[in-house]
Amino acid sequence: MRPFKYVRASDPAAAARAVAANPNAKFLAGGTNILDLMKEDVERPDELIDLTRLKLTEIKAAGGGVSIGALARNTDTANHPLIRRNYPLLTQAIVAGASAQLRNMATNGGNLMQRTRCQYFYDTAMPCNKREPGSGCGALGGLNRIHAIFGWSDKCVATYPGDMANALYALDAVVRVRGANGRERTIPAGEFHRLPGDTPERDTNLQHGELITAIELPKSDFAKNSYYLKVRDRASYAFALVAVAAALEMDGGRVRTARVVLGGVAHKPWRSSEAEAALVGKPASQQTFERAAELALKGARPLAHNAYKVELGERAVVRALMRAARLA
Amino acid sequence: MPRYIGKEMSRVDGVAKVTGRAKYAAEFRAPNLAYGFIVLGAVAKGTIKSIDTGGAERAPGVVRVFTHLNAPRLGPKASHEQSPPRAQEEKDKSFRALQSDRIYFNMQPVALVVAETYEQARYAARLVKVSYNAERHSTDTEAVSERGRFPSQGPPPKPRGNPEAAMKAAPVKVEAEYRIPVEHHNPMEPHAAVAVWQGDRLTVFDKSQEVYNVRKHLASSFNVPEENVHVVSPYVGGAFGSSLRPNYYPALTAMAAREIKRPVKVVYTRTQMYTGHGYRPHTIQKIALGAEASGKLTAMIHEAVHNTSTFEEFSDNTTGFTRQVYACPNLYAPLKITDTDLNTPTWMRAPGAVSGMFALECAMDELAYALKIDPLELRLINYAETDPESGRPFSSKALRECYRLGAEKFGWKQRKMEPRSMRDGRLLVGWGTATGIWGAFQMPATARITFRADGTAHVASATSDIGPGTYTVVTMIAAEYLGLRPEQVKFELGDTDLPRAPAQGGSWTTASVGSAVHGAALAVAAKLLALANREASSPLKGAAAADVEMLDGRLRLKADASKSVSVADVMRRNHLAEITETFEARPSAERRKYATMAHGAQFVEVKVDPDLGTVRVARVIEVTACGKIINPKASHSQEIGGVVWGIGMALQEATEIDHRYGRIMNPNLQHYHVPVNADVHEVETLFVEEDDSVVNPLGVKGMGELGMVGIPAAIANAVFHATGRRVRELPITPDKLL
Secondary structure (H helix, E strand, O other): OOOOOOEEEOOOHHHHHHHHHOOOOOEEEOOOOHHHHOOOOOOOEEEEEEOOOOOOOOOEEEEOOEEEEOOOEEEHHOOOHHHHHHHHHHHHHHHHOOHHHHHHHEHHHHHHHOOOHHHHHOOOOOOOOOOOOOEEEOOOOOOOOOOOOOOEEEEEEEOOOOOOHHHHHHHHOEEEEEEOOEEEEEEEHHHHEOOOOOOOOOOOOOOOOEEEEEEEEEOOOOOOOEEEEOOOOOOOOOEEEEEEEEEEEEEEEEEEEEEEEEOOOOOEEOOOOOHHHHOOOOOOOHHHHHHHHHHHHOOOOOOOOOOOHHHHHHHHHHHHHHHHOOOO | OOOOOOOOOOOOHHHHHHHHHOOHHHOOOOOOOOOEEEEEEEOOOOEEEEEHHHHHHHHOOEEEEEOOOOOOOOOHHHOOOOOOOOOOOOOHHHHHHHHOOOEOOOEEEEEEEEEOOHHHHHHHHHHOOEEEEEOOOOOOOOHHHOOOOOOOOOOOOOOOOOHHHHHHHHEEEEEEEEOOOOOOOOOOOOOEEEEEEOOOEEEEEHHHHHHHHHHHHHHHHOOOHHHHEEEEEEEEOOOOOOOOOOOOHHHHHHHHHHHHOOOOOEEEEEEEEHHHHHEOOHHHHHEEEOOOOOOOOOEEEEEEEEEEEOOOOOOOOOOOHHHHHHHOEEEEEEEEEOOOOOOOOOOOOOOOOHHHHHHHHHHHHHHHHHHHHHHHHHHHHHHEEEOOOOOOOOOOOOOOHHHHHHHHHHHHHOOOOOOOEEEEOOOEEEEEEEEEEEOOOOOEEEEEEEHHHHHHHOEEOOOOOOOOOOOHHHHHHHHHHHHOOHHHHEEOOOOOOOOOOOOOOOOOHHHHHHHHHHHHHHHHHHHHHHOOOOOOOOOOOOOOHHEEEOOOEEEOOOOOOOOOOEHHHHHHHHOOOEEEEEEOOOOOOOHHHOOEEEEEEEEEEEEEEOOOOEEEEEEEEEEOOEEEOOOHHHHHHHHHHHHHHHHHHHOOOOOEEEEHHHHHHHOOOOOOOOOHHHHEEEEEEEOOOOOOOOOOOOOOOOOOHHHHHHHHHHHHHHHHHHHHHOOEEEOOOHHHHH
């Protein structure tokens, strides 16, 4: 890989300042994605600020909900009693991702920053606007079986590959970040990632140098009725063809509140408020869920090789809702 | 009673492997070693217009940057204009790197950066700037399948009987087309070479399935005598055919080492493996089967076409086994190849057989449904009692017993014929079967045994152990016939200083090398007998070599164990510290009177989620008849591995090419899927042993390839049974079942 400077950050403020000071600097946490990308010459930072010594690893009850440190490992997060008990959807989503070995290394903040798995992004001999703005999109007219059906632009048809963020969106989480100037702000999970538009090189709404410090989950009544479904080409260790984070708050046999977030279909976790609206007040049933699923996939714009995602998406939404409602 | 043969034995190299003491190619060191990193090209066809190595040359630690402009020409005809050579008289047309400005395939090596460290070389490799005069390329086999031609090797295929007329007349027919994408071997260990020159003598540590072939390739590359080249490959971390040919990196590494006068190491990255060796070709097959209402086959037409490169012919024998599986008087099974601007395909586990049998065994299932005959019954109706191709008897064939045992273990009788008729809750359950077949090959092989008076033995043969357990099985055979304990036997392989052995491929190693070791052990015993009988008092007087055996330090009469001599005493009295015997085993003349094949029957249960299209291979029973089993432990392991490979081929594996660029787009293990543990459920492997005195003295047949041959078809047939969907294009991914 290209030579780079390695700096071990002593505190969050210094880390944020160091990255802000160098446009080619990046944060390093678990390294499960950025190191691969550096080896492939896709990421070319000249400075890495290692965050792993920072004390942002705590998972604790906060304001009725839970605050999860950005540097808590995925494994520890998924297995934490507070998460398992109150946010089983998040546990399911995390363990649906990667392998045990990777989850042991990967941090929550790093998971949010995971970049797309588009093959053209990975191959520096191929055009890719995300990797090299202006070079074109290889996947648009190429191999796009694993690509987006929603929200893509002619600049980029890549998907956000992660699982955790889909659950976070469904659970109304916010991402707490800290800028180089010390100012903190929160970004709702659903606004953390972006659609590609004309700037697919930007995956998220973070400013350069902004450091994720925590993920905050509000008190949730979804614990009883949620389900994370991931459909993939093999049983484990593969990215989603389609994923669904489904969460219901039930009032007897009726749905009081609903969340339907799809993964693997867009450049960001894809929530369907139409589907959710169609569920509210309705009896939990296959029929209700089928109607919601139809709405969830309405407006999909499949590419040459991924039309299957529309039908698969609908079926996955139904299945996830049925599981969430404990009807299947 | 044998002491070791037929009994489970753990791998003799197991501890070395798990403790890291076993040295793989990339782990060899040499003083002053430099590291090479390969730069791959970015177009599929054309020429290199310019290549700027300045940035790389100035980078820290860089020793030399090689391109076609400064790399010496390799090969017997150092003058040829372009590489690979295309002259007819030139036998070795294998691709050699950096020989001209011509680009034959995308991700072809265009430069080698050599530096003081690996990281320096890898970094500098990014700084090499190449521009191309691209030409129109053609990488899509589908688009050029009509241009298929018969391979120039071997006679053109001849029909048996009159297949066309028989097909026309057949009361029941099925006809279908099947497709297999390009697939890659993906062994765990990346290919690597360390090259060290001393004058005009070369030593190369390599990952190889045939060290002698690499030696020949290197000798001809550098115009040095073969004796000057020493190739060493003691351990191989999986190869599956990807190291049967020399590949381009050993010569490239040796070239760099010679030029910079330092040892050089080159290791492929995972991505470089996708064009650094061959692959299973993209294969299109048309099958037509005609049968009587009774199920009796009357016509089989199996036409296959697969791709090769523009500079080398490779043919996979895709339709070869079709001629020998079922009794059928009328048959035509031609194979054609067609040029693509890709590198050359090669043998990949169960080459040809698994591709051809996927198509044939799916077609047999389709025929079973057309006839409304149980698929297993259909196979029994068409059971070949003698080889349908040659008319010769089989040296042994326990396939019928495989079918019977497998069906019983699996519970096949409970199968309901109708698709979608079996369920497990919401999941659709499907049961499928298929036949496996592979040749019981034997190749000439030589082994040397040095038997020492202290009761230990050194056994040597330049074969390879790519994972099946050759170290162990040879140790067992030597121990058995020298009457020693396995720990008294040391077996060495993978080195051109050792007696010549064939490639480890074709599942012929135990039959070939094992027979040589067996022969050498008997020669040791014969020598001892001759020595013993020089003495007047020998109790073995009058005994022939065939009458005696060695056991626990004694040479004794088989018929009367009380008649024996101490081996150590005989050697001491003859002033011998050791006896060395070298034996070359060749296939017997007797074999030619027979068809020598190994067979198997596979039974698979899948569970399919009807909504999501996901397939789980819930249960596999694989029954194999491949002669005698020497080491059941490693043998079961081979068959289980074959099943897992079959699962990968059926459900997951595909090398994806963007034909606009002629470039492989998933050359890594995140995008190219192979099975993970969670994909593998109940797998039971069984053997029906055959007593076969014809195939070779040990009565063994290969099994490494056989174990996967029928699996993809059995899975596809099970998926049909579960869903009613006939997927004829692999892999069967969820999108194909919605």
